[in-house]
Amino acid sequence: xxxxxxxxxxxxxxxxxxxxxxxxxxxxxxxxxxxxxxxxxxxxxxxxxxxxxxxxxxxxxxxxxxxxxxxxxxxxxxxxxxxxxxxxxxxxxxxxxxxxxxxxxxxxxxxxxxxxxxxxxxxxxxxxxxxxxxxxxxxxxxxxxxxxxxxxxxxxxxxxxxxxxxxxxxxxxxxxxxxxxxxxxxxxxxxxxxxxxxxxxxxxxxxxxxxxxxxxxxxxxxxxxxxxxxxxxxxxxxxxxxxxxxxxxxxxxxxxxxxxxxxxxxxxxxxxxxxxxxxxxxxxxxxxxxxxxxxxxxxxxxxxxxxxxxxxxxxxxxxxxxxxxxxxxxxxxxxxxxxxxxxxxxxxxxxxxxxxxxxxxxxxxxxxxxxxxxxxxxxxxxxxxxxxxxxxxxxxxxxxxxxxxxxxxxxxxxxxxxxxxxxxxxx
Amino acid sequence: xxxxxxxxxxxxxxxxxxxxxxxxxxxxxxxxxxxxxxxxxxxxxxxxxxxxxxxxxxxxxxxxxxxxxxxxxxxxxxxxxxxxxxxxxxxxxxxxxxxxxxxxxxxxxxxxxxxxxxxxxxxxxxxxxxxxxxxxxxxxxxxxxxxxxxxxxxxxxxxxxxxxxxxxxxxxxxxxxxxxxxxxxxxxxxxxxxxxxxxxxxxxxxxxxxxxxxxxxxxxxxxxxxxxxxxxxxxxxxxxxxxxxxxxxxxxxxxxxxxxxxxxxxxxxxxxxxxxxxxxxxxxxxxxxxxxxxxxxxxxxxxxxxxxxxxxxxxxxxxxxxxxxxxxxxxxxxxxxxxxxxxxxxxxxxxxxxxxxxxxxxxxxxxxxxxxxxxxxxxxxxxxxxxxxxxxxxxxxxxxxxxxxxxxxxxxxxxxxxxxxxxxxxxxxxxxxx
Numbered sequence: 001x002x003x004x005x006x007x008x009x010x011x012x013x014x015x016x017x018x019x020x021x022x023x024x025x026x027x028x029x030x031x032x033x034x035x036x037x038x039x040x041x042x043x044x045x046x047x048x049x050x051x052x053x054x055x056x057x058x059x060x061x062x063x064x065x066x067x068x069x070x071x072x073x074x075x076x077x078x079x080x081x082x083x084x085x086x087x088x089x090x091x092x093x094x095x096x097x098x099x100x101x102x103x104x105x106x107x108x109x110x111x112x113x114x115x116x117x118x119x120x121x122x123x124x125x126x127x128x129x130x131x132x133x134x135x136x137x138x139x140x141x142x143x144x145x146x147x148x149x150x151x152x153x154x155x156x157x158x159x160x161x162x163x164x165x166x167x168x169x170x171x172x173x174x175x176x177x178x179x180x181x182x183x184x185x186x187x188x189x190x191x192x193x194x195x196x197x198x199x200x201x202x203x204x205x206x207x208x209x210x211x212x213x214x215x216x217x218x219x220x221x222x223x224x225x226x227x228x229x230x231x232x233x234x235x236x237x238x239x240x241x242x243x244x245x246x247x248x249x250x251x252x253x254x255x256x257x258x259x260x261x262x263x264x265x266x267x268x269x270x271x272x273x274x275x276x277x278x279x280x281x282x283x284x285x286x287x288x289x290x291x292x293x294x295x296x297x298x299x300x301x302x303x304x305x306x307x308x309x310x311x312x313x314x315x316x317x318x319x320x321x322x323x324x325x326x327x328x329x330x331x332x333x334x335x336x337x338x339x340x341x342x343x344x345x346x347x348x349x350x351x352x353x354x355x356x357x358x359x360x361x362x363x364x365x366x367x368x369x370x371x372x373x374x375x376x377x378x379x380x381x382x383x384x385x386x387x388x389x390x391x392x393x394x395x396x397x398x399x400x401x402x403x404x405x406x407x408x409x410x411x412x413x414x415x416x417x418x419x420x421x422x423x424x425x426x427x
Numbered sequence: 428x429x430x431x432x433x434x435x436x437x438x439x440x441x442x443x444x445x446x447x448x449x450x451x452x453x454x455x456x457x458x459x460x461x462x463x464x465x466x467x468x469x470x471x472x473x474x475x476x477x478x479x480x481x482x483x484x485x486x487x488x489x490x491x492x493x494x495x496x497x498x499x500x501x502x503x504x505x506x507x508x509x510x511x512x513x514x515x516x517x518x519x520x521x522x523x524x525x526x527x528x529x530x531x532x533x534x535x536x537x538x539x540x541x542x543x544x545x546x547x548x549x550x551x552x553x554x555x556x557x558x559x560x561x562x563x564x565x566x567x568x569x570x571x572x573x574x575x576x577x578x579x580x581x582x583x584x585x586x587x588x589x590x591x592x593x594x595x596x597x598x599x600x601x602x603x604x605x606x607x608x609x610x611x612x613x614x615x616x617x618x619x620x621x622x623x624x625x626x627x628x629x630x631x632x633x634x635x636x637x638x639x640x641x642x643x644x645x646x647x648x649x650x651x652x653x654x655x656x657x658x659x660x661x662x663x664x665x666x667x668x669x670x671x672x673x674x675x676x677x678x679x680x681x682x683x684x685x686x687x688x689x690x691x692x693x694x695x696x697x698x699x700x701x702x703x704x705x706x707x708x709x710x711x712x713x714x715x716x717x718x719x720x721x722x723x724x725x726x727x728x729x730x731x732x733x734x735x736x737x738x739x740x741x742x743x744x745x746x747x748x749x750x751x752x753x754x755x756x757x758x759x760x761x762x763x764x765x766x767x768x769x770x771x772x773x774x775x776x777x778x779x780x781x782x783x784x785x786x787x788x789x790x791x792x793x794x795x796x797x798x799x800x801x802x803x804x805x806x807x808x809x810x811x812x813x814x815x816x817x818x819x820x821x822x823x824x825x826x827x828x829x830x831x832x833x834x835x836x837x838x839x840x841x842x843x844x845x846x847x848x849x850x851x852x853x854x855x856x857x858x859x860x861x
Contacts, residue, residue, distance in 0.1 A: 121594070122601050127493075258691070323497055392803075394801055395809075402711055417806060425593065425825070
């Protein structure tokens with residue numbers, strides 16, 4: 001018995017040591033393959049490294065389909081093998097923080113622009129190697145969204161914003177102004193049918209009104225975090241307009257009762273006439289058999305609503321062993337041909353100005369409506385302070401909606417909280 | 428040189444270099460093995476040890492350097508350096524333990540020589556190690572794995588509480604992270620926004636943990652006792668019905684409950700309305716939201732306790748009840764003096780664990796309400812947020828790793844103290860029931 005045990009023991013110890021040994025190989029002088037970066041820093045030509053092999057993280061479903069297709073094309077053209085893995089664009093920047101330094105992250109990954117700020121400020125992302133070209137060929141909003149402190153990091157691949165969905169069986173044509181929308185919606189509201197509802201607890205959709213009235217998140221194009229415009233005159237006015245939904249359409253409903261799921265479900269059942277939502281909601285509405293149309297958001301006092309836009313972009317991991325090959329891949333993914341293909345496969349609107357005139361896109365009224373809205377959209381701020389905004393504003397709007405708290409006071413309170421949080425973050 | 432000093436000389440020699448004492452004691456092979464061990468450590472690990480200690484003490488000194496968008500110098504990654512340093516320290520503890528053992532061995536053998544006893548040769552030494560140290564040898568692989576898989580991450584997390592690791596200014600590799608001592612704890616209790624929130628969230632956490640535990644336990648006990656009565660028919664059927672909540676994946680049922688509680692469209696309010704009771708703001712009113720959370724947890728949690736108590740009840744001898752009936756005790760009295768004390772012996776330790784578990788029941792709170800309804804006076808927490816869900820929001824959304832870690836340490840201390848004092852006083856863990 002003891003003999004047998006001792007054999008097992010020796011084996012066990014060996015395994016343990018081997019298992020631990022592989023963990024300990026993070027010795028002092030880790031070679032991250034950046035030696036050649038110094039040589040090429042002077043002459044700035046991007047040539048893929050010898051023996052490069054790349055990994056690409058992409059969102060799932062059709063995005064993944066498209067990414068796999070493009071990766072294959074890239075391999076054909078450059079002879080560089082690319083492995084495509086599914087990592088959602090929300091998850092990718094978070095994973096980069098842990099996997100990047102330990103060499104487990106992809107060389108190129110997709111991310112939404114509002115989540116990338118922290119990864120960029122942590123130095124985990126390489127800059128875009130061709131900023132001048134990109135600034136020329138892409139929509140300004142997309143460039144702004146993927147830049148950080150005036151340096152372009154991303155390779156924009158898709159832009160999305162929200163617009164007004166309406167049920168064409170209930171409404172003949174889209175209302176042009178906010179007043180009209182409220183009036184039509186209140187007429188359409190019955191016992192269990194509703195004209196229109198928006199989540200009080202979601203500032204993302206409310207920002208269209210705020211921007212139209214001259215409110216803003218941060219000053220100086222959302223870069224100056226010392227200047228918060230969420231309690232200025234415009235923002236107060238915007239929220240008063242927003243509260244008309246409660247007063248004139250759905251009195252008595254509480255914030256917590258209006259959720260994204262509730263309104264999409266109602267729209268699917270044909271019990272909701274208007275819904276402000278993004279392009280991601282369209283496939284669901286189509287499969288539910290709703291006869292819907294999309295229009296740009298109604299204007300406020302003659303000003304178009306400046307909805308938040310989100311830009312999906314590709315970024316290069318700073319810890320990549322092959323910065324040049326990886327950047328070439330990111331550039332290749334976002335070239336004209338591949339972004340058009342991306343529109344065909346996933347429906348994502350390409351932020352390249354050339355493609356906006358493309359026939360394929362122009363034939364689709366839904367895309368046209370979203371693109372029209374996108375021209376008035378403001379990129380969601382990508383500074384690391386942005387995540388501090390949502391909760392306090394959410395609390396303030398809830399307080400006004402549920403408890404009829406004073407708009408100005410609630411917003412002042414929220415801005416105070418945000419300012420405190422920002423200053424405390426600075427340590 | 429007197430014959431009496433062997434033990435001391437051997438010990439001192441072993442302190443100077445492993446194995447010297449043994450060689451002095453004429454145990455050449457054993458001494459050679461000790462010496463070889465120290466040589467290997469010195470030759471192969473000195474650099475690692477020095478680098479690791481330097482890393483954990485300074486947390487690096489060169490930030491990332493870039494030129495024209497390329498990383499020229501990757502710089503020091505403070506957090507990784509901290510992890511490496513911690514591993515080195517764990518390894519050092521291990522090495523020094525072996526060092527101590529070698530000195531002790533030299534001393535003891537020296538003592539034997541002073542007494543004129545026979546010294547073991549290498550074969551006998553090996554045999555004695557195998558015979559006396561067998562359990563220790565057996566447990567070593569497990570211990571090593573446990574240290575790496577549990578102790579290391581725990582200490583590592585706790586260490587972050589003493590740094591300034593946070594977004595946006597102290598994120599490696601671009602910026603370095605520094606040790607700041609107890610600053611994060613001081614901030615936690617001194618900054619107005621944190622303090623107000625901490626007190627509020629902490630008190631609800633305690634209320635939630637106590638009530639949720641007590642409710643499920645007593646509901647389970649009540650159902651189990653009722654079902655064990657002879658007058659109840661179809662006990663099997665009832666038991667199976669009550670087990671269902673336990674069998675359904677909690678994840679799904681919590682989300683379904685969330686929709687059922689919806690004030691406007693939820694089934695529960697519709698049912699209440701149909702019998703003439705006005706709607707209740709289940710998720711919008713702070714108090715009702717807390718009630719909804721407790722009720723849902725009760726529904727999810729009582730089947731386990733029912734099953735447990737049913738099992739315990741079968742172990743109580745029928746004679747006790749018969750004797751009680753002869754003495755004319757009512758059902759209530761029987762319960763009070765026989766059933767309750769016996770089942771509680773089994774239940775209390777589990778209750779302590781349930782309390783600790785509920786104290787950190789992040790998933791449940793997060794799925795059920797996400798901490799809502801919001802509380803405008805709190806910083807990044809809602810009325811129903813517990814400490815851990817608050818930490819979760821802060822870390823995930825705001826990148827405040829250091830202060831989150833500080834809260835985690837505080838929570839750990841609270842739970843640890845509570846569990847320690849409670850378990851120390853339970854009979855179940857004292858090894859005798861009476």
